[in-house]
Amino acid sequence: MSDTAWMDQIRFDAQGLVPAVVQDAVSKEVLMLAYMNKESLQKTVETGQTWFWSRSRQELWNKGATSGHTQHVQSLSYDCDGDTLLVAVKQDGPACHTGAYSCFYRTVMGDNEAKSKSAEDRFGPLSRLEST
């Protein structure tokens, strides 16, 4: 989609940021949440890779630029009130800087941990093979 008029519907917060939920397009596991400003959203759309605004480093951040764990955008959606993005990606390697498949590896209620582990079992080896 070359027409980016939809970007005017995104409601960036007082810091100029919007949360972006990143989901594995294949397993549908939620991998991470990070923040985009307008420039990183534009770069994400232009390059087909995820760009975020790092709140800790206060700089643009192309996920995977140093780690090689790039996220290839398969779809980008925004919610009913335009203040959250959902990005479905093909994830090279693990999404989490800890090496975990997903950043949400700690579960305090229910059995999501078991499910995430099984998703790693299924997709982790494949991702690692593809990254070599």
Next chain:
Amino acid sequence: MSDTAWMDQIRFDAQGLVPAVVQDAVSKEVLMLAYMNKESLQKTVETGQTWFWSRSRQELWNKGATSGHTQHVQSLSYDCDGDTLLVAVKQDGPACHTGAYSCFYRTVMGDNEAKSKSAEDRFGPLSRLEST
């Protein structure tokens, strides 16, 4: 899990809030993102239903209390740096106040719209039957 020591690891922001991604535990579609403060997180854990802090109304909000579109918590996870929650739910009816299955019904890149529609086709009628 009756031990709630893990709550000390959740990093609420300057407004006392943490974003909570809500995912359908069955279809794995991302349904919505809302914010929890410590009290709403505690109520979510205690009741097994989602409670949020409404930033627009500035009040605690038990999702579904008025609409009947309750979210039954199947699992609750938090991310590597403790500043985002992931809640997998069994969703009664649509998650979005617009009546859409998911709040993320507008897709500007890729084919997520088609996929969301197919998830609605599969799970929408079942949810509606269960809600009657």
